[in-house]
Amino acid sequence: MTLPRVPFSDSAGIVLSTGPRVVHFRRGDRVCTLFNQTHQSNPITRDSMSSGLRGTLDGTLCKYAVLPEPGLVMAPSNLSPIAASTLSCAHLTAWNALYGLTPLKPGDVVLTQGTVCGGGWRDGGGHDIVGGEGAAAEKDGRSARD
Known part of the structure; x- marks a missing residue:
């Protein structure tokens, strides 16, 4: 790990803008971060393990962040941003399994x-x-x- 490094990985926020190849998110979407930014399904690989927030990549203790599309999921609409930010580990894994890529x-x-x-x-x-x-x-x- 190279220092200094921005800490934290469990976060929720609002998409402010997207790049031209982004297909799953739009400006204004409420999202939660995934710890490993390039892993959503299938067995975890060495490459996806090296995409961890606050480790290899800067974390989310910041006002703005630029994150890859696979590193985000939609936040549940019935939760506040603070409550949604707690979902990044076990709870978000379960939520995404039920309502994510193939709901x-x-x-x-x-x-x-x-x-x-x-x-x-x-x-x-x-x-x-x-x-x-x-x-x-x-x-x-x-x-x-x-």
């Missing part, structure tokens, strides 16, 4: 592991979530359908 359609079924905390997403998506949980959840009566 689920109403009626689709999602199989999840450990749904005690994440099963509430089924309420607004129009799809069914079927969850697998551990023995502790079964023992005290919790269920993905509760």
